[in-house]
Each structure stands twice: as structure tokens, then as C-alpha cells.
Amino acid sequence: MITPPDDSPTISCDAEDDPPASAPPGPLSATQQAEVAEQRAEATPTRRVVAPALEEVLYQPIPVLDRGFIRVVDYMGDDAAVVQAARVSYGRGTKRVSEDAGLIRYLMRHRHTTPFEMCEIKYHVKLPIFVARQWIRHRTANVNEYSARYSILDREFYVPAPEHLAAQSASNRQGRGAVLEGAEAARALDVLKDDAARAFDHYEELLNEDAAGNVMDPGRQGLARELARMNLPLNTYTQWYWKTDLHNLLHFLSLRADAHAQYEIRAYAEAMAETVKRWVPITYQAFEDYRLGGTQLSAAGLAAVKRMLAGEQVSQPDSGLSKREWRELMEALGRAP
Amino acid sequence: MITPPDDSPTISCDAEDDPPASAPPGPLSATQQAEVAEQRAEATPTRRVVAPALEEVLYQPIPVLDRGFIRVVDYMGDDAAVVQAARVSYGRGTKRVSEDAGLIRYLMRHRHTTPFEMCEIKYHVKLPIFVARQWIRHRTANVNEYSARYSILDREFYVPAPEHLAAQSASNRQGRGAVLEGAEAARALDVLKDDAARAFDHYEELLNEDAAGNVMDPGRQGLARELARMNLPLNTYTQWYWKTDLHNLLHFLSLRADAHAQYEIRAYAEAMAETVKRWVPITYQAFEDYRLGGTQLSAAGLAAVKRMLAGEQVSQPDSGLSKREWRELMEALGRAP
Amino acid sequence: MITPPDDSPTISCDAEDDPPASAPPGPLSATQQAEVAEQRAEATPTRRVVAPALEEVLYQPIPVLDRGFIRVVDYMGDDAAVVQAARVSYGRGTKRVSEDAGLIRYLMRHRHTTPFEMCEIKYHVKLPIFVARQWIRHRTANVNEYSARYSILDREFYVPAPEHLAAQSASNRQGRGAVLEGAEAARALDVLKDDAARAFDHYEELLNEDAAGNVMDPGRQGLARELARMNLPLNTYTQWYWKTDLHNLLHFLSLRADAHAQYEIRAYAEAMAETVKRWVPITYQAFEDYRLGGTQLSAAGLAAVKRMLAGEQVSQPDSGLSKREWRELMEALGRAP
């Protein structure tokens, strides 16, 4: 978020409308829900292309994790816009649906990416800071984040659901193993909740301002917002407007909806994937067929497949593949290693 | 443009609809005009923000140079979307018009650029190749260009109007001087027209295919399109879909609508500026006030202004500025050098 | 940082070499200092251009804040490379030093930015996470960050020096006011230190692994690294390799070495500015003369200056400027408002 000066229009924080920390009813306060409802109530005629299934959920928050959400706040183009750009056409540029689908699938298969850049989408996202730090690595996007230099953050932090509280993987240094249970799980949740609660208490004390915006102690000045925020933990929720084109969004999904992605960002990617299906169904189907559902064979992997198809018995040692590569190949081919 | 394979849906070139080379009636053929009219006739309700003044000209070609045009084919957001992103708001995020304008002007003045990236626009442009080569240097945009590998280009090339046929500037190695007159002007126009006509004749001969798509000589194979095109001159018209965000568009305009830009690309920038005024009038006004109409003072230029304001007589030699810098400063201040 | 798989080469964390939390001797451990010294000891002949003053400090950490640093780990090009690219020359492309400087200053004055993109520099930076979150917004750069999914972070966090422990500004919502004093300052420092220490203690407990890499409690599994990190506060130190070109680096410095930037990131920008002076002294001087030391006048501001130079008395109300704009103009001109 940007920070207007002292003599600029006031930006109200609506802090009074936020749910009390003790009983969060859901990601949006009543005031926020009313604002969303008001946005959704209006419809205006446009000459632009419209994606009806996406309009249905426009502005509507889709819950992710315990207190986060995504919501589509604007979009531009649809499947036909991909075709239109690929044809550099004067009119709609589309033919029969089957022809358009054939062209879109051809473009996806042969990685002709520029026509997919002709569609654009904008999300409002509420997410924990540690997820935001992974997300922001995707550089071909536009971002406006809520500013904790200028405003005071809400008392909202992510605590994993019990089924996502996993141990460190023994085999994969950046993966998860079994779910924690019993006392260890309980203790972990307690630590996360207590430390976050204390950090927020101290954040307000440092600011010398409570959640309702009242000065706590008139005898103190209060630490600058840009400094006080450093006491908050990485599971604090932030929010941003995030805008990107369809090509870069699919690339984001291919990495972040993948099984290797951390669960918490994957949850966002999966919710976004549903909105993409509504927006550009033909493109999304092609994406599933040619990217998500397929596999990449290395030179040595391809050579091994050729030998196997020719009836040879091939084993890891004589395949030229490392143990790990061999295992990955057998998994991709649905065979026992 | 992208090139579907042999078994993909056919893309018709509509070559038969193009105006005959002898008597071009204007930038669009009758078929193309009908396609545009059909696009403009439909209106669909949307929950998205709509920019009414821009909708008025949506899809409508705006002529530029002798046979080029720009036309807006899609857009996303408006002035309110800038405000909404700057406030990371749940609802419309806008206040009274005067407050919104104040915030937009604040953002422009202090170069807070990210909220302006939240609006996006897409143009269909027909332009000479030498202009396209300057334009494409703006990298933060998405482009789909008509492919001369895949398709055959139309017989259309740019010839300057007599008043733009200028001599080389004597003082500025990349500028123009006086307008050419008389025999020299006539000869220049003849050369440009004749060479382009001959190049196009030979292009068709190399392709072994005339403008109507007929084989010219059944005894020849015809040179590949990707090779034959190399015979065409740089004033040949091409076309593309070009999409960018508002921040990058304003940056484009600040460089290309500037007096130092070559006239031919400036003509495009000026036509685009009119569409931006329709789209985001408050932002455009702020852009004029804080960018186009202002000036940048160097450290030495600022020091000279301070001395002048203090009543000193300052001359170039004791200003620390080079002759050229001094002249530029005096021009900016509206004073005699 | 990237995370190799189980059967990939081991990446040792050198955790045993890190300074004990109780008595940090400085930003680098003895082992790290030895590694840096080894890098600095070698010199190899190259045909590339060399920037001798930058070579002097190559690899050398320059302390920033209480436990951070920057160090240049590689670079490409120098002032002559800017000239060479601007001339698209076959050889060195440089003339007399005065001519080269004149060209560089011309390029800077007229915002011909592409030749400055032809120089590249790479830094290794250790910085608090809340600074990293501001920094990463500069998208035209390459980044490899130490991964807390894969590795365990060191017990290092930023605590402001007493003179930087400032109150919230009353006039600027994102600025700092007076320095805190007495009990309020002492309490703020205690809170920051205690909360960070507790968060780190709990981080190790959650991981079930102490700083020396030993399992703490064999009866527990330990929470996955990618989850445990969420308990850490935003003043935790992280580190990354960051690479960018000279044009984008100067843009970064113009925003982050500015008085409006938060002190903590400004401290990094100022340290980097010193390395840029060593690397490309002519370019840096031009940058100071035409960017840092100058000012931008708006259309209305320029009009006011013209009237003042013509001898008129101009006041805010009849200037067309807002109060804030008028105050900023008077400050820029060194006059009383």
C-alpha cells in the first residue's frame, strides 16, 4: 500500500470493523462483506469480451488456509482473446469452437506463449508473510502490498491445521514427513499461538496503540510503525493486489500447484486454478493435457524408454541414469523401480 | 502471429478483401470495417469497472500516418482501480472524487508507480516496420505481430506527406532540418514509391503468388515466405497486438510523444494519448502536470536558479553548466540565452 | 538457496563455525573470514576490462546495521563499457577521458539508459527479513536467497541502535519522529531482544535440533523446517546473492539512498553507493549531478519559478500549488516557505 502524506485524503483503516481476536468468524468482517456485496451487485454494459463463469465469482473471497483468501477483482480477455491475438485479427478472429480449441491446443503444445500473454487477471490475496516471500519471487507480475510502514497490521496469523503439522522429511531436505501427533503436536501449536499472541501484544505496546486505535499510555510516544513491525512473526497475515498475464499465471501454477511446492502456497495455487478454469476453460484443459499431466524425459531417459519398447530389459545401472533419476522415471511410467 | 501446423484449423488471410493496390480507400477494407462494426455492436453486462468514454471508441481504428492506425481492443481498470490498489481495499476503495484525485496526484508526484501498473490496455496497431523497430525496444509489454514467415504481407508501405519530408538537421545528428522542396522533394518521393513498388512486385514474383493468392507460374516452386520477405523495404506496414500497463504506457508516451522522438512514432504516441485521456482522465491530467509540463533541474542548474532568485546575474561561463546545458536551462525557464 | 535432493552432493551448513549467540564477534565467523581471505588472495589474468578500485574491495564484507553486510562478489564492465556500448564499437570504443566523460554525462542527462545496462554487478548481502521484503520489490534483478525450507537459519536478528529507535512521525504516516528515550527506549529494546530470543529458542525446539546440529530430544520427530521458520520474527537476518545492471542499480539507489527511504534499507544503499563510486566513477559523478543533486519541477512549479525570476512576488495561494507542493518547492529552492 502506498502512503499518502499528511495533507492527502485520509485512508481509513476500518480497524474497528475487524473481528475480535478471540472469535474470528471468517476471513472478512461484516463491513468488508458489505463492501464486496456492493461491488457484486452492480452490472454495467461493456463492449469488451466477458467471461460469464468468472463473473459469477468476481470479487467473491475464496477461503484459503485458516484466515486467508483469494478473490478475482478484475480480468481482461478470455479464450477467444488468445485466438484473436494469435491471428492478429480485425474482428473477433474466432471461428468455430472446435477450430479455436485446436489452435489453442496447438499453441500450448508448441510453447507459443505470446498469445497467452494477451489475457490479464488481478487478484486480491490475503496470505501469511512466509508465503508472500515465496510468491514474490515470480517477478513478471504487478503488486501492491498493504504497507506496515504506513498502517497497522491486523492481529491475524496462520496456525497450521493439525493434519498439516508435519515432521521434517528424512529423505528430502526441503520436504515434509509424517504428521506430528500427541504431545509434540500439541506443544508445537501452543508455541506458534503463544509466540504470535505475545508478539502482537508487544507490537501494540511498542506502537502504544490498541486494536481500536486508542493510545494506550499517554506518557509514551510509541515506536514508529516501520520499526514496530519487525517484532511480528513470519506467519502474520498480509495482503496484496497481484496482477499478471495468463502465460505467467500458468507458469506460476505449474510450479506452485505442484506436489513439490510447500503445502501453504499450493493451497493458494489450487484455489486460483479453479478461477482459471472458469475464466479460460479451453486454455486450462490444454494446460492440463500438455503440462500438468505429462512428463519430461531426459536424453538418457528417452534412450531407456526406446530400449524398453524394443523389448530390452533395462535396469538402473545400465541405463546411464542416477538412482534418483531412475526412480523418478519409473514413477512417471507407473512401473516398479 | 503464430503459425498453426498443417492439420490445425485453417486461418484465412482475407487477402481477397484487401483494397487493390492502385486505389487504397483507407486503412481498412470493407470486410475489416464490417468486422469492427460487428464487434462494436454488442454490449454485455459485466461486474468489472467500465470506462464509458473509452468504450465509445473501443475497436474503432484511429488513423495514423498514411495507411496506419491504432485501435483499443481491450482494457482493464480505470482511475478508481489505481486508488483501489493503492488502498488495497476490499470494496471500491474510492472516496469522494476530490479525494481520489488527490491521491492519484500524490502518487504521480512522488513516483509511486505500482498502483498505475494495475490498469492494463491492449491496442491493435498497423505501423511501418522502421517504427515497429523503435517501438519494440519498450520491453515491458506483450506483443503478437503478424507473421511474414507464415503469411504474405499486404502491398502497403509508408510514404511521408510532403510536409514531413525533411532534410537532415545540421545541428542535431539525429534530427530533421527544413522541409525539402521542389525537385529534390519530388525525386525523393518518386524513389521511395518506385523502390517499394518494385520490391513488392519482386516479393510476389519470388513467392510465385499474386495478391489474390493465385500461382503466377506453375513451372516454378516459389521461394519460402520466410526468405522472400527479406526483399521488402523498412517502410512496409506490419501490424501487431500490443498490451501494456498504464505505468509503462505513460513512460512510453513521455519518450515517444516528446519533441525529440522521430515524427513517425510521435504520431502514434499522440493518437494513443487521446485514448488514455478517455480511459483515465485524472491520471492523465496528473501526468501532464507532473511529467510532461514540468522540467528536471540538474544540481548545477538548480544552483544557478537559486543564485538568480537571490538577485545575482548569472551567465553560462560562471554557472558550471556547459553551453548546451545552459541553453536548455534558459529555454526551460523561458529566458533568452 | 536451492535444495538438492537426498542423493545429491551434501551442502554443509558450517553451523559449527558460526559465532555463539552469546558473544557475536562481528558479521563473519572465523571460517567465513578465511574463505573470504582465500578468495581475495588469488589473481588471474583476464582480457576483460578491470575496475582496479573495485578489485581492492572485491569479496570484502562491508558492515551494515548491527550484523549485516554487503560485499561485491563479481562485476562486469566499467565506465568504458558504457561508452563502448553507446558507440557499438569494434574495439575499446573509448576516446580521450574527457570525451568519454562528456558522452556518459550526455547519456545520463538525457536518460539514454540502455548503455548503462551493459554493466553488471553481483552482491552478497546479509539483511533483516523486513528489509529484504522492501528490497525484493525491485524486480529487474536476479536473486538467490538462503533457503529456510532447506536449511536452518542462524540465531541472528536486528536490534536498532539507540539513536535509530524513533517514535512515529506525527506529520508523516510512514516516517519517524524523535528518538525514543529513557524507559520507553529501554523497554522497546528489551521487547525486541526478548521476543527474538524466545522465538529462536522455540524455533530450535520445534526443529528438535540445536545450533550445533544435535537432536535435542530423541523422543520427538521435529517440525519440518519449512513450517518451523514461520515462528521467527521479521528482524531475523537472511542473506542472498543479488545481481543487477548499472542502470537498475542507480534507480535502486535513487529510491533507497533517498531521505524518504526507511533508515534500515538506506544504510544498505549508502554502502552500495560507495562501491559504485569505485566501480564507475564517471557514471556515479553524472548520477549525482543530474539525479541526486537536482530536482524535478512540475508544470505549476515551473510557472511559479518563471514568475519569480520575472520579479513577481508569488505566494502559495496564487501559485496553483497545494500547500505541501509549495513547501516542497520552497525547500528545493532553499527559500523560506
Next chain:
Amino acid sequence: MITPPDDSPTISCDAEDDPPASAPPGPLSATQQAEVAEQRAEATPTRRVVAPALEEVLYQPIPVLDRGFIRVVDYMGDDAAVVQAARVSYGRGTKRVSEDAGLIRYLMRHRHTTPFEMCEIKYHVKLPIFVARQWIRHRTANVNEYSARYSILDREFYVPAPEHLAAQSASNRQGRGAVLEGAEAARALDVLKDDAARAFDHYEELLNEDAAGNVMDPGRQGLARELARMNLPLNTYTQWYWKTDLHNLLHFLSLRADAHAQYEIRAYAEAMAETVKRWVPITYQAFEDYRLGGTQLSAAGLAAVKRMLAGEQVSQPDSGLSKREWRELMEALGRAP
């Protein structure tokens, strides 16, 4: 190329040193060869990493097409720099060669691209304009092109060698078929040569300046350079400095060294690939193994392979693949369709 002003240092064009149009001895004039030799003669010690095999060819033009070339003019990093960045290390960060290679191969296999962005290379390229127009579509690069607004282009244009003068493909709208022969080939070469020669004659006439820089007719003013250039054909040679990082360079090579790329740009990509082998041999080998030599299977293609490996007879109609996809799959697997 950038255009200094009237009072800036003169940039000599060395036009007098260029080979006469009648008998071009090769891509470089004697003066240019001397400049290159001078660059190559010097060696200076550096603390940076050095790639010895690349230093051997530094600055040396490698001929491409009839009058073009590429030459490496600067670079930053090597294979070890990839490892160093992936490890965010303080020192060299490299281990045994086998471990480093294992890490690089892991990064390539799993598309961890950021460490490859930590190496940078800069080329000086001379190329026909129609090739430059394909090339510039790669946006994540820095470019300085010779300016025909500011300078006068040399009389150099590309004419295909007889074995590259191909007919249009009958099956692929953007491909080449059989090589032209006999009278058709001779006529095509004549047309290309004659039209280019005439265009250059007229270019000089319009400029009113011959190749030696002499005014041709004192009675004429001469057309502005920025206008006269529009008469030149798309096979005219231009040149630029082009700089990119290793990741983006490999992406460029994967598209442009591919059999589907137009021969003329492929010739450049193949020459560049040789320089990459010298620069980062381990990375290049991994690139060949995991990208160039492998193949991508779609979801349906993978299903077909699984069925075949299970002993089923699979044919196109029951595979769910289109005819074209089936043919491509059979080709990739080395089987008869």
C-alpha cells in the same frame, strides 16, 4: 547506438575504413581487425573467476552467414558461480568437481533456474534486420543497436547461399521445402542482389552523401537519415551489443538452435552455443542432456507409452492423440508411425 548532441564528443564512423562494396574481404575491415587485435593483446590480473577457454576467443569475431558475426565482448561468472549462488556461500562455495557437477545437473533437471541467472555474457553481433526482428522478441536482455537515425548504414546485405535458397514448404506454412534450382534460383538471387544494390544507391542519393562521406550534389540538402533508411530492405545488416544471463541465453538457444527455427537465426544460435560450451561446460552438458536431447510427453502421450510398455498394441485412433501428435510421438520414440 545513442546519439550525442552537437556539442558532445565526436563519434567517428570509420566509414573510410570499410571494405569497398565491390569486393568485401570478410566481416571486418583492416581497421576493425586491428582494434580487435589490440583488445585481445592485453591481459590484466583480476580477483574474479575466469573462464580460460572463453578468454581464448574473447573479442574474436566468429563468422555467421555471408557477412555477419558474433563475438563475446564480456562475461561474468562460470560453472562455479552457479554453484556458489545455489549455496549462497561466503567463499568459492565449490566442492569437488563431481559434487559441483551433480548440483548443476540437479538444478537443470528440476528447473531451478535462478542460480543460472547469476552468470552474464555480452555479445557484439552483426546480423540482417529480419533476423534482428526475431531476436529482439527475447525481452529479458539488454540491447544497444547501431542507430540509423544518427549514423549511415554500411552497404552490406544478406544474400542466401544457394543451398539455403529454399522453396515454401507444402506441409508447413512457416517452413522450407526443397532447395530451388536452375533458372528459378538464379533469378531469385539476381532479384535480391539487384534490389538491394538499387536500394543502397538510392539511400545514398537520398542522403546526398556517398560511402566516403562526401556530399554528392551541393545543390541538394539531403533527406534526414531517420527517413532515408526506410528505403533499405530487410536483409540489410545491422549490429548490436546484446547482453543476457545464462538462464535466458539457454532459453534463447533452446528455441533458436531448434530445427523449427528459421535457418538464418539458427546459424547465430549455433555459433553462440559453441561459446557457451567454452564458458560453462558442465552447465552446457546438463542443458544438452535434460533439455535439447530429451522430449516432453503430453498426458495422452504418456498414457500411450505406458500401454505400449505393458505390451499393448496402440494405434493413433485409439491413442487419443491427433494424427500430428501421434506422428510427433512416434518420431520422438524412433518408431515407424
